[in-house]
Amino acid sequence: MTDLSTDLPPDPDRITRREDRVRVVIIGGGPGGYEAALTAARLGAEVSLIEERGLGGAAVLTDVVPSKTLIATAEVLDVVARSGALGIRDADSAAAPTSGALTVDLAAVNARVRRLAQAQSDDIRAALERAGVRVITGRGRLAGPNTVEVVDPDGSVGGRLTADVGLIAVGARPRELPTARPDGRRILTWTQVYDLTELPEHLIVVGSGVTGAEFASAYRALGSEVTLVSSRDQVLPGSDPDAARALEESFAERGVRVHARTRAEAARVEGDEVLVTLADGTVLRGSHLLMAVGGVPSTRGLGLEEAHVRVKPSGHIETDRVSRTNVRGLYAAGDCTGVYPLASVAAMQGRTAMYHALGEAVAPLIPNQVASAVFTSPEIATVGHSEQEVSDGHIAAEVLTLPLATNPRAKMQGVREGFVKLIVRPDSHTVLGGVVVAPRASDLIHPISLAVSQRLTAEAVARAFTVYPSVSGSTAEVARQVVGQV
Structure with missing residues (x-):
């Protein structure tokens, strides 16, 4: 952070790498923070990362990794509940199996959740240490030009770091209603x-x-x-x-x-x-x-006001498309920016910030290329423009939909619900977006995401080989609906 009290000029020069290494200080060890740290270290910077609760942040310790681990257990029971249609019977009663016939040991499930989350956090620490990143336990706080304080649990200042480039990636915490305060039990x-x-x-x-x-x-x-x-x-x-x-x-x-x-x-x-x-x-x-x-950004007590960092009324830090704040040399990434509450976006923001700060080629974040998923049963995954935008007249496009019930692999697996949807430009047939509702939709969305980001046509998607039988074959099949159209 070359100056924590001066607004950026209209087109500030990037910090160039000097013979003495650029000093990067990162506040927050979630996806935005640790990906930024790894990127900066690979680019030759001297990197310090300050994290209060544990590496990986909420995404690894209390949110994404734990919830998806819990959901993985739930998926097994969901499969069991549907297995009767596949001809599976109980060995003793010859009745179709049900998930209710099984017992869930929630204590064991949650112990596994916590164990896997900690293992992922440990892996992140090992990667940072191998890259030469200095990891500091404590709470980071801006303390003036070029300075970040490390605050100990008792509130005392345990140390100060001087920085050329700073990144804030402190995430968010669950929103609480005053009339329904969590007690951790009920x-x-x-x-x-x-x-x-x-x-x-x-x-x-x-x-x-x-x-x-x-x-x-x-x-x-x-x-x-x-x-x-x-x-x-x-x-x-x-x-x-x-x-x-x-x-x-x-x-x-x-x-x-x-x-x-x-x-x-x-x-x-x-x-x-x-x-x-x-x-x-x-x-x-x-x-x-x-x-x-919902969540609220964990931005209180960071010294943002004192450093003249612009903050939205919601408490989120204002950033541009390359993750810059209004303060020269200071960037922000992740849920504290309010861009998208996704670990993948936080990681991209962190990497983008370091590429930009250290003078590397950088591609700004393009919202319409962000893929996301909801890990319900069935899963829902989306990318790019939506059908609602087409209906509202914001974009000109054709909406193509194919029910998953027609897919041979889905039939074999007893899957009846779900579909694949493509949003395609009517003249060029460029793929603008898509939706997949299916088991493992989070995996199946990738070819559509690739088509959106690379501006592929529906014909290109249709002509690419798929395995027969496969659920992903429906993506090619729905794309074939436009082949031959003028």
Whole structure:
């Protein structure tokens, strides 16, 4: 950070590498922070990374890695529940197997979750150390021009670092409602569910975004009764309507109850129950409550105001397309910027920041090339422009859809739900976007993501070989719908 109190000029020169190495200081060890550290180290910088809670940040320790590990267990039970259609029978009763016939040891599941999260964190530390990054335990805080303080747990300043380039990647924390304060036992945030040792008898999930939908899907597969409270007309607000409808149908089939178009006003614990009062006056009773109402950036106490860093009303740090803040030499990445709450985007922002700061060729983040997934059952993955943009007249495109029920591999696996959708420009047939609703949609979206980023045509996608039979064959098949069109 060459100057933490001066706004960037209109077109500032990048910092050039000197004979004495450029000093990079990174606050936060999540995906944005550790990817930036590895990139800067490879480019020859002297890198220090300050992390308070553990390397990998929330993504590794309390969010992405833990939740997807829990979901992996739930997927096994979901497969068992569908296996009767494949001719599998119980060896003793000859009845079709059900997930309810199995017992979930939640204490063992969550112990595995924590073990894998820690192993991933350890792997990140090892990679940073091999790259020569100096890892410092503590809380980083801006302290003036060129200076970052390391604050110890007792609030004292344990040291100061001088920097040429700085990056803030402090992530976000769960949003809490004042009328439903988490207690870590009955009222929980998504960071606290891994302390449970027994499966909730009835889990009420407030919030129907990605986090709420994923946990509702997972805990229902694990065997909990689940009620989902959604303030919107559909689950996954803002997502592809057909995908949201497929998930709602899946929820109905699996027994997840959805209360739509109403908000949770308050919650209280009475004995072994949680009582949740909704805006329409309904009172829900459950054994546990999961609050999944979004996150807030962890930017308080960083010295941003003193350093004159511009911050949005939401608390997010303002950045441009190469992750610069308004302060020369200072960058930001990840959930604290409010760009996209995705680990992949945080990592890209961190790498982009270091490429730009250290004078390397850099490609700004292009929002329409960001692929994302919702790890429900079925999974939902999207990339690029949406059908809603087509309907609203923002882009001219044709929407092509193919149900997964026509796919031979899906039939073999007993998969009846899902589809592949492509958004294609009508004249050139360039692929502008796509949606996949299917098991492993997070893997199946990649060829569409590649087509979007490389501006491939539907004909190019259609002519590429796919394995027969494969679920990915539906991507080529839906693309063939435009072949021969003028």
